[in-house]
Amino acid sequence: MTQHPAPIVLDPVARDADAEHELLRAHGPATRIDILGVEAWSVSDPALLKELLTSPDVSKDARRHWPGFEEAVQTWPLALWVAATNMFTAYGGDHRRLRRIVAPAFSARRIAALKPTVEGLVEGLLDALEATPPGDVADVRDLFAYPLPMAVISRLLGVPDDRANEFRVLVNDVFATTLTPEEAAANTEQLYAMLDALIAAKRAEPGEDMASVLIALGEEGVDGQTLAEEELRDTLLLMINAGYETTVNLIDQAITTLLTDRGQLAHVREGRASWPDVVEETLRHSPPVKHLPLRYAVADIPLPDGRTIAKGEAILASYAAANRHPGWHDDPHAFDVTRITKEHLAFGHGIHFCLGAALARMEGEVALSAFFARFPDAELAPEEGDMGPVASLISNGHRSLPVRLRPRED
Numbered sequence: 001m002t003q004h005p006a007p008i009v010l011d012p013v014a015r016d017a018d019a020e021h022e023l024l025r026a027h028g029p030a031t032r033i034d035i036l037g038v039e040a041w042s043v044s045d046p047a048l049l050k051e052l053l054t055s056p057d058v059s060k061d062a063r064r065h066w067p068g069f070e071e072a073v074q075t076w077p078l079a080l081w082v083a084a085t086n087m088f089t090a091y092g093g094d095h096r097r098l099r100r101i102v103a104p105a106f107s108a109r110r111i112a113a114l115k116p117t118v119e120g121l122v123e124g125l126l127d128a129l130e131a132t133p134p135g136d137v138a139d140v141r142d143l144f145a146y147p148l149p150m151a152v153i154s155r156l157l158g159v160p161d162d163r164a165n166e167f168r169v170l171v172n173d174v175f176a177t178t179l180t181p182e183e184a185a186a187n188t189e190q191l192y193a194m195l196d197a198l199i200a201a202k203r204a205e206p207g208e209d210m211a212s213v214l215i216a217l218g219e220e221g222v223d224g225q226t227l228a229e230e231e232l233r234d235t236l237l238l239m240i241n242a243g244y245e246t247t248v249n250l251i252d253q254a255i256t257t258l259l260t261d262r263g264q265l266a267h268v269r270e271g272r273a274s275w276p277d278v279v280e281e282t283l284r285h286s287p288p289v290k291h292l293p294l295r296y297a298v299a300d301i302p303l304p305d306g307r308t309i310a311k312g313e314a315i316l317a318s319y320a321a322a323n324r325h326p327g328w329h330d331d332p333h334a335f336d337v338t339r340i341t342k343e344h345l346a347f348g349h350g351i352h353f354c355l356g357a358a359l360a361r362m363e364g365e366v367a368l369s370a371f372f373a374r375f376p377d378a379e380l381a382p383e384e385g386d387m388g389p390v391a392s393l394i395s396n397g398h399r400s401l402p403v404r405l406r407p408r409e410d
Contacts, residue, residue: 007032007039010291012177013391017290018333021321028305033316035393036077036177038068040294040314044321046328046345048304052315054350057299061091065296067312077184078394080174081293086234088242088352095351101217101227102235105210106355111362114156118366121151126374135408137384140371141252141401148367149247152359153240158202158209166194167240175245175395195233211236243356249288249390249397250364254278255371256387256401257286257335259380264337265372273337279364283323284344285335290320290396292348319345320396375405 010033011020021044024031029045043049052058059065062072062082073079082089087098125144132138146168154164173179173187198211206212214235219226227235258265258278267273295315302308309315323344324332347354354360372378380387385402 005032007034008042009034010036010042010393012036012393014290014389014393014396017320017389017393017396021290021318021324024318024321025325028303030303030307030309030315035291035293035316038072038076038078038294038314040316041309042291042316042318042321044318044325046322046325049317049319049322049345050349052295052301053317053348053352055301056092057297057301058315059091059296059298060089060294060352061094062089062294062296064091065298065312066294066314068314075181077177077179077181078293079181079184080188084234084237085228085230086238088238098227098231098235099351099355102214103355104217105213105239106359108358110210111358114152114359115362115366117155118148118152118363119370121148121155122367122370126370129405130374132405134406135404137381137402137404139385139400140255140403141248141398144367144371145248145251145255145397145401148251149244149363152247152363153243156209156243157198157211157236157239158207159198159211163194167191168244170194171240171244174241175390175392177392177394191237192233195236198236199233210239239356242354243359245395246288247360247363249286249395250279250282250360251367252397252401253286253288254282254364254368255403256380256398257282258368258372259378259403261335264335267337268372275365275369276361277337277342278368279361280342280344281335281337281339282364283346284329284339284342285323285333286396287319287323287344287346288396289346289394290318291393292317292319293394317345317348319348375403377405377407379404379407 008023008031024042024044029048030041030043033040033042043052062069073083087095087102090098125147129138129143150164150168159167170187170191199215202212202215214232268278293316297309297311297313300308300311326332347357381402381404385400387398387400390397390399
């Protein structure tokens, strides 16, 4: 067994994530960490991370390539992140098969066709926010950033309106890093029960939604490849997880930053930057996911500093730390919508690049442009709410986003 120095223990509630990411970078391109009791290598150097994310020597299949898998599924609060059976946790041929089946559900045509629906949902949410009396404060995370992506993913998958809030509560706890193993297991059981009910309903009455499409594709196959029942269920789980909390955080972080730095908002209003620029700089500066569990070394992997990630050891992609690496961007901690190069790893890299990236970008652009058009005088009201970080080392958002939408009337 390889011996390592004591690992850096990641704070499960991320009280000062920026300082923690600085510490990771200070320990070199990769360093040993403890994530809720599991030891892994945190990779915060973007060049190394890109190399590992495209290497055949790195797997996402915990069952095949992580000796710690059996213990983790019994005791680790984040067991669902490594135990689900979908393209997120697949390797090699299994990943290619699953991605080939799922990819048509996220075609450019489907995303473009969804834009009017997103615009309608945004307008409806803004109409509700407009009922807030002048001078009063609204929690924009709870009333806008949360319900929009949940409504979008519910429409995509055909989730009944009266079940959407149940999904929201359960998915929130998938990203929580303060649950006990027992609480996490109970949450997973409830989430799977809802997914099983959704699959049964769509089989009984198929529609035009993506759940029905995936069920049909899974049964009929693509190029002779089909989905097993467990793969179908976990693929729907992946779509909900990836399409919901991440977009909530994108909208939250963008609004927070633009209301904190009016100069950045002025760049957009005066034509020096666009809403896509805002989205990309937000993804770079404050990515929706700080760390993404887990990957595994299929063979010994030598590191640039002479150390080695041994075969079977776990790897944590530390996207937020990598995005602000000083070797990648000038003045990396500054939020600058006029930045020429806004490259980032918020959606991953290589074969596991997020299939829903185009949808998330579109939702962000529509939501932000409409919000600031409707409420041009909006201002943060931090004294009226808890703007501390979400208690998660995965999810990167605020506990609330208190905004005074319009000034008080004299």
